[in-house]
Every structure is written in C-alpha cells, then in structure tokens.
Amino acid sequence: MTVDGFSSQPGRVNMREVAERAGVAMSSVSRVLSDHPDVSKDMRKRVMAAVEELGYEPNLLAQSLRRQQTRTVGFAIGDISNPLFADIVAAAETRFREAGYSLLLTNSEGRSELDAAHIGLLAQRRVDGIILSVSDEHNPAMLHALGRLDIPVVVLDRNVDVGRSLHVYTDHQAGMRNAVNHLLDLGHRRIAMINGQPMRPVNERRAALEACYADRGLERTYQILEGGALSDVDYGSRATSQLLSRPDPPTAIIAGGNQLMLGALRVLHARGIRLGKQVSFVGCDDIPISELYDPPISVVRRDNLAIGRCAAEMMLDALRDPEYRADMVLPTEFVGRPSCGRAPGS
Amino acid sequence: MTVDGFSSQPGRVNMREVAERAGVAMSSVSRVLSDHPDVSKDMRKRVMAAVEELGYEPNLLAQSLRRQQTRTVGFAIGDISNPLFADIVAAAETRFREAGYSLLLTNSEGRSELDAAHIGLLAQRRVDGIILSVSDEHNPAMLHALGRLDIPVVVLDRNVDVGRSLHVYTDHQAGMRNAVNHLLDLGHRRIAMINGQPMRPVNERRAALEACYADRGLERTYQILEGGALSDVDYGSRATSQLLSRPDPPTAIIAGGNQLMLGALRVLHARGIRLGKQVSFVGCDDIPISELYDPPISVVRRDNLAIGRCAAEMMLDALRDPEYRADMVLPTEFVGRPSCGRAPGS
DNA sequence: GCAGTTGCTGGAAACGCTTCCTGGGCGGAG
C-alpha cells in the first residue's frame, strides 16, 4: 500500500513506481506483465518481485486507452427484469468472463429513444462490441447511431441489419406452428393471439398462426391483438379482458411472450376460468409458473441460456476476426400441457 | 494518423481535429465542452460548429483516465437470473442513468471465489463505486479485496463492513415473525424452515422463527434446514422431499428465498399436496407464481425496486460526499394467502 | 577479425483528454 512509506493514492501503485523499485525501465515492466517473449529470466524475476512487494495492479483504463480496446462488451437490453433477458445476460456474462471481457449493461425499459442514446453512450465508452435487443426495429435515431459504429454488433432476435451486425434469431415459427396445429387438432377455430407491437418475434408468431390456417384451407376465424410492448404485463391483462368480454369470445388464447402470458393469467385466474375446459391457453417461454400452474400450461419454449451463450460466442468470434459474419437461428419447441383441451362443443 | 479530412478510424474524430477545424487550441475546445465559465460567446460558437461538422464525440476513456473518475459503478451480484436481483439491477440502472453513470455488471453464480475476483476486476477498471451482494460474508479473499478499495461500497443485505461501506438491509425479521405467528395461530407447531447457508437474510429468518417460539414459551418443535445456496432451486426440492418423507413431517413449511420456494413447490406440486390442507406453506418474495398458484401462496414480501433505488441513491450520495456514510433498513411485509390453513387435527 | 544476426533493454512518443499556468489585450482607477 505504501511505497517507501509514501504514495499519493493509497493502494494505487503505478507502473513507474514498479519500474523504479525493480531498477528497470517501464517498458521492461510492461513487457514482463504482458508476456512479451523478449524478456530474460532475471528481468522477469526482478519485476515480478517488485510487483508483488508493491501490490501493483495495472490500470485497465490506461491500458484500454493505449491499446485501443477495452475488453468490454456493451449489453443494450430492453428490459433486464424480464426473466428471458436476465437469463441471456447471465449466460453471456459467464462466457465473456471466461474470455476476459466485462459487461457494460444498459436497460431501455422498452423506450426506443433510450436504445439510440445507449448505443451512442456505449460507443463513447469505446466498448469493443455491442449485444443489442432494441424495442423498435425501425427507430431512425437508433438506426443512425448503429450506422456510425465500427464495432461488431450482435442483434438478438430483431430484423436490424446495419453496419457490422451478426444475428441470433429464434425460430418462433416452428414452435408456434406446432402450438397452433395442436389447438386446431383439438377443434379450436376461434383462436386469439395476444402479441406485442410488430417486430421480428411478433411477426413470426403471427405468420405461424396465419400459415396454419392457410395450410388447412380454413377461414380466417382467428384474431390477433398487437400493440402493447412485449414486456408489458398490463397489456396482457387488458387484451385478455377485452377478448373474454366479446360476444363471441375465443376458445383458445395464445400469449406471445412471458410477460403477456403473466398478464393474461392474472385475468383468467381472477375470473376463475379453468384452462383447458372453457378456454385453452398457450404461453411463451417456459417460466416456472407454466409448469406449476393448475393446470400446467402449454408453452412454446426456447433455451434462454443458449441464446446468451450463442450471442457471446458470436461476439467473441467477431472480436477475433473482423471479417467474421454469421447469423444463427435457435429452435423453439412446443410443450403440450393440460391447459389445452378440446374446444367446447367439438 | 490523419490528413485533413482523412482519419484511419472512420467516425473517430478527436479533440485535436476539432481544435484545428475551429482554429483554436485544444484547451479551448475542452473548456467549451465542459461548460467552463471562461469562454467567450464567439469561441463557443466556433467550437460547437466544428464539433457539429465533424460529428465529434468525446472519448470517455481518455476523459476517465485524466479526470480520475469513470462515472461507472460496478455491480457485483450473486445471480442475475434471480428475479430479485434482476429487479434491483433494473431499478438501480434507471437511477444511475439519470445521474450519468453506467453500470459494469458481474455475476458470481453464487461462487464466492468469484466475488473476490470481481471486486478486484472492478477496482482495476477504476469504477467509482461498487454495489455488492456476495454469496459468503466471510470469504477471506473477498474481504481482503474489499479492504484494498478506496471507493464507496454499497452492500446489499449482508453483514460485511470493510472499508468505505454503506448498507441496504432488508428487515426480514419483521415479515417473518408475522408469518410464523400466523402459522402458530393456526395451530402449527411442527414448522420447518428451508434456508440457505448462513448469512444475514438467512440468520434473520432463523432468528424470527426462534423468537416467535420463545416469545410464546413453546418448545423447540420447529426444524431448520440450512446449507444450500439461497438461489439453488434444487436444494429447495431436495430439502422439501426430505422433510416430507420423515416419519414426523412438518405441518408447515417456510421457504426462505424465491428460488428455494420454487424448488419446494415443484416437489409439493409433484406429490399433489394441497397447500393449506395437508401442509401449509409460506414463501419469500412476491414473484408472480405466488399469487397465481392454486391455492395462492402466503409470502414475506419486500419491495425489490426500492432496494435498487435506495442502493443507487446511497451510492450517488457517497460519490458526491466522501464523508457520507449511511445504513438503511427496508421493510418486509407478510401477505397471508390460502396456502396457510389450520394445522391438521387442531 | 568482422559483418550479420540474435536477445535483451531503455528511451520516448503516443493514446485523447483536462487543467494549470502564463500571458496578451483591455478597461477602469489613481
């Protein structure tokens, strides 16, 4: 903590002091610490001794400035309290930590003007790359900010393709088709889908629903509610209330996204509706409640952790090789549970 | 590196180029941009024009190095995928963003050796402060790392008091006493508590249980299982299985922590045990499932977001005033729901 | 014995900013 008794900042020893202590040049200290090959055994020993004695720890800030890389990745996320993103962040953090990278996290609370601001901020902080999940694919400020970047960007499940962008998509369609077909097989025709405002996952889910009807040559007797934010629990509730109070209520409801599912369940639960009997129900994302609800809830499941790992892996590849470019599609799976039953009167 | 209009890094204009463009000294540019009072109207206009034309954005890294402050706060958390922490992080991020601070996030996955490493890492990155939730209050490496710091540390609900530390505690006892008294009033005597390995929240909950029995002069007919990590769902399951298969199983189970509660519910649910009849149940943290479970589950609730806000606020105060020191205790509340019923045969 | 490596080290110039210090111009007071 002290150098010969004195140090301006307690515990803040710099490389110059180490060099003096070891009686060598700063450049030599630097070489030792960064494992440069041109270092003699003796030099290494003297420097390491001085480092040890002084408790020296390099200043990563100065290193970053000089090296022009921060070993930091920005994570611009829509809503960290959504368990989906929490899982993604957790998985990515693990992978990045192993690789010596740190995570700078921003949360946009679903406000797309913040997305743009955060991209700019992360750029100013000179992160080496950004993992991005925006709340509006078309926000011009966001796209502009993205266009100015010269670092790799891994985009999570959004159709945003500006600059050096790689993509981790989720194949919502596959799982959702199975879900819809399951409902159709059970005789449901008036299926309602509660969805967020249009963007990739929402579009995919809608497309799956439409395709299933089209494939069977059925009339378009489904309905789709879009407009709320994907992580707006209350919108899920409102939409559900609205659906249930129609003269001709749906016999099955599909909630796109785990937060909308929660909102929907609140209303269904409050009204004492028995899922799989009066109304069948399919949710998205296998959060704990889906299994433990009574009855257990059918969901379109994806592997949250895999998304995070995959995003991190792609980012690390892109960081190593500036030419690296990739898109990846991760699967979804329909998990049938008792919340889906035969349509009333079929 | 640059020749009048060309720059090796596209979009990376530095202050020198701005100064040249405006025909002034770098120091003047700096003064304009940091709102220094000694700047003439004319100067401001010329500099701002140049900034605009070149699309200059200051390099926060260089700024941090020079100013000796990063406007970054480190968040060393045990498990980000625990919804409690996700909420805390979300709330804190909001507050920090407003104040111009960014968040550097680390996740320890409940491994306390990582806690120590992360504290060191954050220090090397020269964060201005750290918000900390460690998984072992007594880990020596962690305490040592903490002792070396000269920045404020806001400790979340842990009895760790090293260096410049402030505290945000949760008053688990109050809520838990109400919970236990409620169970005792319902005639339960064989109450089991599933708890994590000893640290502040765990100790508090245990103390509440013990105190309630003592206050009523009751024999110690409760039992306490401690040992798993607080966010280990499987431990919750194992402990519950074990309790239920005893010759003399408890009539009421209390799960400390939302993850332990999930694990417990999995087992109870799988065994088809009707809560409030055969076994009464109290959980911790009001996660969505507690309200939507059948029957709804009694919990000891706290305000997750308030914890995050409070931690951020304390940190900001400590950042402004090096002398600032504070401890805060946030309340908990018992929410009674039908998962608690009369003890069988009482 | 000498040029050409090879192996290691030190000096110094960046990286992009802030800030202290110096000093020029100018208005008001003596």
Place this chain on the structure above:
DNA sequence: CTCCGCCCAGGAAGCGTTTCCAGCAACTGC
C-alpha cells in the same frame, strides 16, 4: 499615463499504459 486586475486563449504537462525504435552485448559463421 501607468498600473492593476479581469477576461479569455494558448501551451504544455500530465493521467498510466503500450510499443516502436535504437542500441548494446554476445554470439555465429566465414
């Protein structure tokens, strides 16, 4: 008219690293 002080601008020294370059000694090969 001079002096003092004020307002504003420029120069330069750092913040703590890395890395390029030069240099020196010792060795190799001829």
